[in-house]
Amino acid sequence: MKKIKQSWAEPYKIKMVELLKMTTVAQRKKALKEAGYNTFLLRSEDVYIDLLTDSGTSAMSDRQWAGMMMGDEAYAGSRNFYHLEEVVRDVYGYKYLIPTHQGRGAENILSKVLIKKGDIIPGNMYFTTTRLHQELAGGKFEDVIIDEAHDPENTFPFKGNVDLNKLKSLIKKHGAPKIPYVSIATSVNMAGGQPISMKNLKELRALTKKHHIRIIHDMTRVAENAYFIQQKEKGYADRSIKSIVKEICSLTDGATMSAKKDALVNIGGFLAVNDYDVYEEARNMVVVYEGLHTYGGLAGRDMEAMAIGIKESVGDEHIKARIGQVIYLGEKMMHYGVPIVQPIGGHGIFVDAKKFLPHIPQDQFPAQTLAAEMYLDSGVRTMERGVVSAGRKPNGENYYPKLELVRFTIPRRVYTQAHMDVIAESAARVYERRDAIKGMKMVYEPKYLRFFQARFEKL
Ligand SMILES: *Cc1c(COP(=O)(O)O)cnc(C)c1O
Numbered sequence: 001m002k003k004i005k006q007s008w009a010e011p012y013k014i015k016m017v018e019l020l021k022m023t024t025v026a027q028r029k030k031a032l033k034e035a036g037y038n039t040f041l042l043r044s045e046d047v048y049i050d051l052l053t054d055s056g057t058s059a060m061s062d063r064q065w066a067g068m069m070m071g072d073e074a075y076a077g078s079r080n081f082y083h084l085e086e087v088v089r090d091v092y093g094y095k096y097l098i099p100t101h102q103g104r105g106a107e108n109i110l111s112k113v114l115i116k117k118g119d120i121i122p123g124n125m126y127f128t129t130t131r132l133h134q135e136l137a138g139g140k141f142e143d144v145i146i147d148e149a150h151d152p153e154n155t156f157p158f159k160g161n162v163d164l165n166k167l168k169s170l171i172k173k174h175g176a177p178k179i180p181y182v183s184i185a186t187s188v189n190m191a192g193g194q195p196i197s198m199k200n201l202k203e204l205r206a207l208t209k210k211h212h213i214r215i216i217h218d219m220t221r222v223a224e225n226a227y228f229i230q231q232k233e234k235g236y237a238d239r240s241i242k243s244i245v246k247e248i249c250s251l252t253d254g255a256t257m258s259a260k261k262d263a264l265v266n267i268g269g270f271l272a273v274n275d276y277d278v279y280e281e282a283r284n285m286v287v288v289y290e291g292l293h294t295y296g297g298l299a300g301r302d303m304e305a306m307a308i309g310i311k312e313s314v315g316d317e318h319i320k321a322r323i324g325q326v327i328y329l330g331e332k333m334m335h336y337g338v339p340i341v342q343p344i345g346g347h348g349i350f351v352d353a354k355k356f357l358p359h360i361p362q363d364q365f366p367a368q369t370l371a372a373e374m375y376l377d378s379g380v381r382t383m384e385r386g387v388v389s390a391g392r393k394p395n396g397e398n399y400y401p402k403l404e405l406v407r408f409t410i411p412r413r414v415y416t417q418a419h420m421d422v423i424a425e426s427a428a429r430v431y432e433r434r435d436a437i438k439g440m441k442m443v444y445e446p447k448y449l450r451f452f453q454a455r456f457e458k459l
Contacts, residue, residue: 008324193345
């Protein structure tokens with residue numbers, strides 16, 4: 001008898017729905033023009049399926065909503081803070097917790113505490129806000145991710161790995177005292193949600209220990225990374241997501257977290273460290289930038305929802321369905337011939353815009369163009385992850401990243417399989433008429449993180 005496949009399915013049912021506005025092509029054309037062809041500047045009301053980001057867009061559970069009602073809105077010493085601290089210690093294992101309004105709040109504080117002018121911060125590919133805070137603190141980011149990560153067609157399962165030889169030569173060139181920490185992201189966002197292996201992380205730990213260099217973990221999508229370790233790394237098939245997450249964290253010295261992703265909340269983040277001295281300085285600094293160290297810019301109810309969300313985020317069934325849905329969409333797009341980054345990552349599908357629109361040069365923004373075309377076709381909102389996101393170097397020159405991608409990010413627990421079908425079919429339609437699509441020029445460029453607010457015109 002043939003073995004019948006066992007599909008992923010949601011470990012929850014729907015209790016409340018949010019109605020969506022359906023728009024016409026003419027309405028979308030107008031909206032797009034008003035938004036300067038930047039999907040960040042569209043009104044969400046005009047969007048049908050919103051894949052702009054998986055950040056803060058998750059559906060909370062009934063338990064999280066119940067937790068919101070248990071907010072202790074005291075200025076100091078809220079009981080929700082102590083609950084969150086207990087959960088962070090239990091699930092992740094980090095000793096000291098400082099809540100922040102979101103991930104970049106933690107990055108700001110950590111960068112100010114650890115980085116001195118002229119320092120080098122190696123990392124497994126940059127992230128926009130992370131690198132900017134490192135630079136604003138006087139440091140210089142150096143990419144030490146393996147070369148495979150820059151090749152969208154390479155199917156190596158752990159494209160988030162660090163190339164230890166690249167790191168060794170940086171240590172040799174600059175000396176370990178110039179490197180305050182190695183910045184390690186799990187499920188590397190800019191590489192397409194690609195995981196780092198436990199083996200690589202262990203080797204990195206051994207190398208950094210020898211040189212007394214810290215590892216700071218961007219743990220925004222650590223549970224999604226753990227799923228790939230469970231599925232693809234030898235020796236982890238029988239391990240729970242929770243135990244793998246804890247093992248990953250145990251190999252690092254501290255973390256910044258955007259709880260708006262893995263942790264299933266609409267707002268929130270934290271900094272967590274094991275070193276008391278770093279904690280003490282960060283606890284002092286959080287008062288300046290975020291709020292008192294027992295709320296860090298969050299309401300008590302936000303911390304409660306986060307504590308509950310963290311526990312739900314490391315459930316095996318949760319992650320299986322979450323990534324199952326992403327893989328379903330990716331396989332469907334591949335079936336239509338749409339060029340995507342492989343292997344399929346954890347939080348979305350990344351379409352290779354250079355391959356999709358080979359006739360548009362990178363300085364005419366192929367990924368930005370494709371994101372606009374997707375919206376026009378079906379009201380599906382995606383975002384650019386290419387030359388616009390990469391921004392400019394401190395000396396003013398453009399970064400030209402090898403990857404020119406459009407990100408179809410899937411919010412957690414929000415859309416159905418039928419929505420995934422609509423998205424894939426729309427991408428296939430745009431792909432069919434790709435030869436007729438023209439590039440764009442940038443007509444307004446903000447100074448920082450330009451992708452959020454830049455404006456374009458069609459050529
Ligand atoms: C979102 C994100 C951040 C920044 O977090 P915010 O909550 O948006 O400030 C940092 N690192 C990674 C990998 C992210 O995806």
